[in-house]
Amino acid sequence: MVATKHTIVVQVANRPGVLNRVASLFRRRGFNIESIAVGGSEALGISRMTIIVDGTSPMVEQVRKQLDKVIDVIKVSDISGENIISRELALIKVRTTSATRGEIIQIVGTFRAKIVDVSSDSVAVEVTGDEAKVDSLYNLLRPFGVREISRTGVVAMTRGTADDGRGEE
Amino acid sequence: MKITGGQIVCESLLKEGTEVIFGILGGQILPLYDTLTQYPQLKHILMGHEQGAAHAAEGYARATGKVGVCLATSGPGATNLVTGIADAYMDSTPMVAITGQVGRPFIGKDAFQEIDITGVTLPITKHNYIVTDINLLAQTIKEAFYLARTGRPGPVLIDLPRDLQVESTEFNYPSKVELTGYKPNINGHPAQLKKAAKLITEAKKPILLPGQGVLISGACRELKELAETAQLPVVSTMLGISAFPATHALYFGWLGMHGMAYANLAVQDADLIVAVGMRFDDRATSRVNAFAPKAHVIHIDIDPAEIGKNVRVDVPIVGDARAVLAALNKLMIPLEHGEWLAQLSEWQREHPSLAIREAGEVLPQYVIRQIWEATGGEATVVTGVGQHQMFAAQHFFYDKPGSFISSGGLGTMGFELPAALGAKVGRPDELVWCVAGDGSFQMTIQELSTVARDSIGIKVAIMNNGVLGMVHQWQSLFYGQRYMATTLSCPDFVKLAEAYGIPAANITCKGDVRPAIERAIATPGPFILNFVISPDENVYPMVPPGAALHEVIEAPKKEVPAWSRRNTP
Numbered sequence: 153m154v155a156t157k158h159t160i161v162v163q164v165a166n167r168p169g170v171l172n173r174v175a176s177l178f179r180r181r182g183f184n185i186e187s188i189a190v191g192g193s194e195a196l197g198i199s200r201m202t203i204i205v206d207g208t209s210p211m212v213e214q215v216r217k218q219l220d221k222v223i224d225v226i227k228v229s230d231i232s233g234e235n236i237i238s239r240e241l242a243l244i245k246v247r248t249t250s251a252t253r254g255e256i257i258q259i260v261g262t263f264r265a266k267i268v269d270v271s272s273d274s275v276a277v278e279v280t281g282d283e284a285k286v287d288s289l290y291n292l293l294r295p296f297g298v299r300e301i302s303r304t305g306v307v308a309m310t311r312g313t314a315d316d317g318r319g320e321e
Numbered sequence: 322m323k324i325t326g327g328q329i330v331c332e333s334l335l336k337e338g339t340e341v342i343f344g345i346l347g348g349q350i351l352p353l354y355d356t357l358t359q360y361p362q363l364k365h366i367l368m369g370h371e372q373g374a375a376h377a378a379e380g381y382a383r384a385t386g387k388v389g390v391c392l393a394t395s396g397p398g399a400t401n402l403v404t405g406i407a408d409a410y411m412d413s414t415p416m417v418a419i420t421g422q423v424g425r426p427f428i429g430k431d432a433f434q435e436i437d438i439t440g441v442t443l444p445i446t447k448h449n450y451i452v453t454d455i456n457l458l459a460q461t462i463k464e465a466f467y468l469a470r471t472g473r474p475g476p477v478l479i480d481l482p483r484d485l486q487v488e489s490t491e492f493n494y495p496s497k498v499e500l501t502g503y504k505p506n507i508n509g510h511p512a513q514l515k516k517a518a519k520l521i522t523e524a525k526k527p528i529l530l531p532g533q534g535v536l537i538s539g540a541c542r543e544l545k546e547l548a549e550t551a552q553l554p555v556v557s558t559m560l561g562i563s564a565f566p567a568t569h570a571l572y573f574g575w576l577g578m579h580g581m582a583y584a585n586l587a588v589q590d591a592d593l594i595v596a597v598g599m600r601f602d603d604r605a606t607s608r609v610n611a612f613a614p615k616a617h618v619i620h621i622d623i624d625p626a627e628i629g630k631n632v633r634v635d636v637p638i639v640g641d642a643r644a645v646l647a648a649l650n651k652l653m654i655p656l657e658h659g660e661w662l663a664q665l666s667e668w669q670r671e672h673p674s675l676a677i678r679e680a681g682e683v684l685p686q687y688v689i690r691q692i693w694e695a696t697g698g699e700a701t702v703v704t705g706v707g708q709h710q711m712f713a714a715q716h717f718f719y720d721k722p723g724s725f726i727s728s729g730g731l732g733t734m735g736f737e738l739p740a741a742l743g744a745k746v747g748r749p750d751e752l753v754w755c756v757a758g759d760g761s762f763q764m765t766i767q768e769l770s771t772v773a774r775d776s777i778g779i780k781v782a783i784m785n786n787g788v789l790g791m792v793h794q795w796q797s798l799f800y801g802q803r804y805m806a807t808t809l810s811c812p813d814f815v816k817l818a819e820a821y822g823i824p825a826a827n828i829t830c831k832g833d834v835r836p837a838i839e840r841a842i843a844t845p846g847p848f849i850l851n852f853v854i855s856p857d858e859n860v861y862p863m864v865p866p867g868a869a870l871h872e873v874i875e876a877p878k879k880e881v882p883a884w885s886r887r888n889t890p
């Protein structure tokens with residue numbers, strides 16, 4: 153069975169230690185987290201995690217069920233097969249010289265990314281998009297010398313009126 | 322009226338119906354203990370070790386179906402509970418463990434006896450809490466008990482900072498809990514039930530496979546009805562022992578590493594497995610990709626995560642065993658499986674896994690069988706972990722639900738004495754036999770002081786083979802008889818018992834076995850029997866590690882002359 157990337161949305165009660173409970177579960181069951189992003193949600197006291205895991209479908213189904221058992225977890229949905237919007241934000245600091253600056257600005261422009269800081273020998277670029285877009289911008293900037301990159305990890309939701317509250321049997 | 326944190330704990334325990342607490346005190350739980358002086362209705366049993374307190378709470382819980390409660394101080398008291406908590410987690414035993422914690426201002430400062438016990442027990446509890454706001458205390462206890470006993474039961478730990486125990490607030494015990502993320506599914510999905518009924522009706526070689534979930538949910542009657550209506554032969558898991566009467570004509574033993582050969586053969590040849598409240602543990606399935614190769618699988622369990630975890634399932638039914646079986650029974654029509662049952666009986670004759678050979682020496686199998694005969698099966702048997710555990714599981718025929726209590730998932734040596742003690746506290750009018758290994762027994766032997774002090778009338782049968790028998794057996798069969806670190810040095814158990822003021826006897830020949838058992842039963846209060854047995858008596862049948870379930874090693878031929886029929890006394 154082939155491993156593929158799955159996007160799992162987890163809504164959790166915002167109680168102390170909840171991130172630890174979720175992370176501990178992944179470690180203990182031997183599941184690998186590719187990325188995890190945590191933040192507030194539309195409901196008070198509920199945080200939303202977007203977790204990207206790489207695994208076979210039965211394995212990811214196990215992840216989903218095990219997550220559902222964590223008492224502070226309110227809802228788990230694997231939205232991978234859905235029509236989803238997924239976005240990641242990255243800050244990339246690139247070395248510049250007077251010779252390369254123009255070209256960098258041009259690349260940043262085509263990606264609809266932004267330059268958010270400029271110094272004599274570097275610029276900081278802010279880019280938002282799906283993982284692939286962030287990856288390709290990063291790859292294009294690499295030859296100039298990337299000093300630092302900081303990525304948020306992917307956040308995701310389904311398109312249209314559906315909410316992510318299904319996923320339960 | 323405002324009351325203290327300690328009083329809130331006691332009042333809440335009373336609301337939850339707690340009658341007994343097993344524990345050991347210490348600095349950070351002292352205020353709560355001080356409050357206990359005002360609550361004589363809460364019987365406290367002082368244990369010799371916190372591990373014992375946790376196992377006693379487990380034994381009590383499994384004997385009564387109620388939530389077992391144990392209490393310990395912070396730091397070493399809390400960490401000593403860990404093995405018992407893990408044991409309860411693995412065997413889905415309802416337990417609430419309450420630990421003292423350093424005062425809130427000291428938390429995170431590595432204060433004296435400060436341990437992050439909620440961190441430590443995170444992966445071995447169903448849920449845990451550290452209470453930092455007195456106004457959340459009552460609600461937390463309410464939730465803890467609710468979580469411990471509902472759904473798939475398990476241990477819940479509450480860590481109580483010392484200063485919180487003396488702080489005061491109004492006491493309002495909530496009437497219900499609100500846990501948005503926790504809603505165990507009780508009733509099976511109707512469409513799935515129909516599919517299951519259809520598969521059962523079509524099956525030629527069905528096996529009904531109950532686990533401990535049936536006991537936990539109190540579904541034994543419903544299970545029996547299903548088996549009898551559909552004429553389904555029953556093979557249980559080891560922890561499922563006693564979920565179905567062992568002397569029933571439809572019972573064909575338990576499966577797994579030391580299960581009956583015919584039970585294993587039955588499962589391997591079955592065309593349908595109806596698994597109820599069990600989790601396809603590797604000791605039960607043996608090599609999992611060779612497990613029941615011809616069978617469709619119906620899996621009924623309250624924990625959705627168990628379904629499809631180890632074995633591919635055709636009809637998953639998430640729900641409480643009792644509710645699901647009751648609903649399934651409504652869909653069942655009477656069936657016949659005469660040919661299949663005849664086949665199973667033939668295998669049972671061909672593979673007399675429970676035959677006890679004639680021997681002059683004291684055989685552990687014989688001792689267990691004699692306990693069964695002497696008690697007429699009217700006893701609760703609590704075991705340690707090792708060969709004696711397997712003999713106790715094999716050679717006593719458990720008819721009464723919950724009459725077999727053993728550490729299954731964690732396999733914790735030292736379980737027997739404190740768990741038996743807890744079971745006896747829960748079932749004061751019943752005979753409780755503690756079947757102990759000489760190694761296992763010594764791991765929690767300090768609880769003899771608890772047994773003696775409170776005159777807890779358990780009958781202990783030590784299977785004294787002078788070795789860590791089960792490991793010795795592996796060294797014998799799989800490690801070229803290179804015996805490393807399996808020889809024990811045992812004290813004179815009779816003298817030791819006497820030192821505690823507990824009557825005891827040595828049994829060294831077969832003729833003394835039955836009279837000794839009867840004497841122990843006739844003597845009020847605790848009694849210890851030290852059965853001296855051979856270090857080389859192996860447990861058979863055995864499925865070697867890595868083998869398929871039907872690849873059973875049976876007792877060497879010389880050991881099987883006198884086949885005594887399984888169900889005849």
Ligand SMILES: Cc1ncc(C[n+]2csc(CCOP(=O)(O)OP(=O)(O)O)c2C)c(N)n1
Pocket residue numbers: 705706707708709710732733734735757758759760761762784786788789790791792
């Ligand atoms: C706490 C713990 N430590 C180690 C083991 C590994 N182990 C399993 S059975 C066994 C030997 C048990 O010996 P004994 O209690 O004398 O019982 P016997 O097998 O001889 O009946 C050991 C060491 C275990 N299950 N639990």
